[in-house]
Amino acid sequence: MEIRNVGVVGFGLMGSGIVQVAAQSGFKVTVSEVNEDALAKGQKKIAQALKIAVRKGKMEQDAADATLANIHGVTDLAELKDSDIVIEAATENPELKRTIFRTLDETVGDHAILASNTSSLPIIEMAAVTNRPDRFLGMHFFNPVPLMKLLELVRAETTSDETLATARAFGEKLGKDVIVAKDLSGFVVNRLLVPYILDAVRLLESGVATAEDIDTGMRLGCGHPMGPLTLLDFVGLDTTLSICEIMFEEFKDAKYAAPPLLKRLVAAGYYGKKSGRGIYDYSSGA
Numbered sequence: 001m002e003i004r005n006v007g008v009v010g011f012g013l014m015g016s017g018i019v020q021v022a023a024q025s026g027f028k029v030t031v032s033e034v035n036e037d038a039l040a041k042g043q044k045k046i047a048q049a050l051k052i053a054v055r056k057g058k059m060e061q062d063a064a065d066a067t068l069a070n071i072h073g074v075t076d077l078a079e080l081k082d083s084d085i086v087i088e089a090a091t092e093n094p095e096l097k098r099t100i101f102r103t104l105d106e107t108v109g110d111h112a113i114l115a116s117n118t119s120s121l122p123i124i125e126m127a128a129v130t131n132r133p134d135r136f137l138g139m140h141f142f143n144p145v146p147l148m149k150l151l152e153l154v155r156a157e158t159t160s161d162e163t164l165a166t167a168r169a170f171g172e173k174l175g176k177d178v179i180v181a182k183d184l185s186g187f188v189v190n191r192l193l194v195p196y197i198l199d200a201v202r203l204l205e206s207g208v209a210t211a212e213d214i215d216t217g218m219r220l221g222c223g224h225p226m227g228p229l230t231l232l233d234f235v236g237l238d239t240t241l242s243i244c245e246i247m248f249e250e251f252k253d254a255k256y257a258a259p260p261l262l263k264r265l266v267a268a269g270y271y272g273k274k275s276g277r278g279i280y281d282y283s284s285g286a
């Protein structure tokens, strides 16, 4: 099946990246959000990213204009009806996602593929609320989507070979390198990454070192491009908390248990870079 029209649900951190990459790759993209403000925020983020790319000589002005022209924002899921594939990148909340997929299943054509960008929820539990569990899979992108080459495809028990092949070809058209994982919470990357980030928070919590020194240690000691606590601020503390709680629920293993400090920072509204403060304070623009 050839994909022409792409739908995206959620225009936040991940949704805006997915929309940008798909629009840049020449697809017509319709993105749905909860209100006009959220749509405007996503549009602005992409416009700024493209402006920087043009300024740095990485993109022609024509290509930037064409990318923006490929994006259409809506506040009603019904307007995703012409999509050949819909990638859901809404808030990591299982009931919300199931509600979205019930609606999408009734909205889009029979041929259309539904995909979730969830980091931790079982794909099968979303596939099962639709009448197309064979045309359903996980498409897990990485932040920031325009820069990160990896796409993890997650095959539920019900995902057909054809759906997987179509999603792989689509991912490659977006310029991604594709890996395939089974539908077990965390897939490949988060299964390894989340315990590592949580351990860094535990280290900070127990006073072993400052946040800066933990990050410097892993950057210079292990050659990581950024330390675990900076990475946590990029991913979002709220998102990471939801992910580790879901992984803990799945495996009942203490390595996925949320450290008290992470819970308290999220309760304080310190969600990371996106809210201006997480482990670090970004309010001065530094």
Ligand SMILES: NC(=O)c1ccc[n+]([C@@H]2O[C@H](COP(=O)([O-])OP(=O)(O)OC[C@H]3O[C@@H](n4cnc5c(N)ncnc54)[C@H](O)[C@@H]3O)[C@@H](O)[C@H]2O)c1
Binding pocket: 009, 010, 011, 012, 013, 014, 015, 032, 033, 034, 038, 088, 089, 090, 091, 092, 093, 096, 100, 117, 118, 119, 120, 140, 141, 142, 143, 234, 235, 236, 239
């Ligand atoms: N943050 C990451 O690094 C990362 C990486 C890979 C996958 N993910 C996954 O991507 C998804 C989104 O995460 P995010 O970090 O972009 O979160 P985010 O909070 O930045 O964005 C979520 C967006 O979804 C919107 N939304 C909520 N309900 C909606 C609805 N009914 N219809 C349309 N839009 C709706 C919200 O208004 C918000 O703008 C989650 O499932 C998360 O697990 C996140």
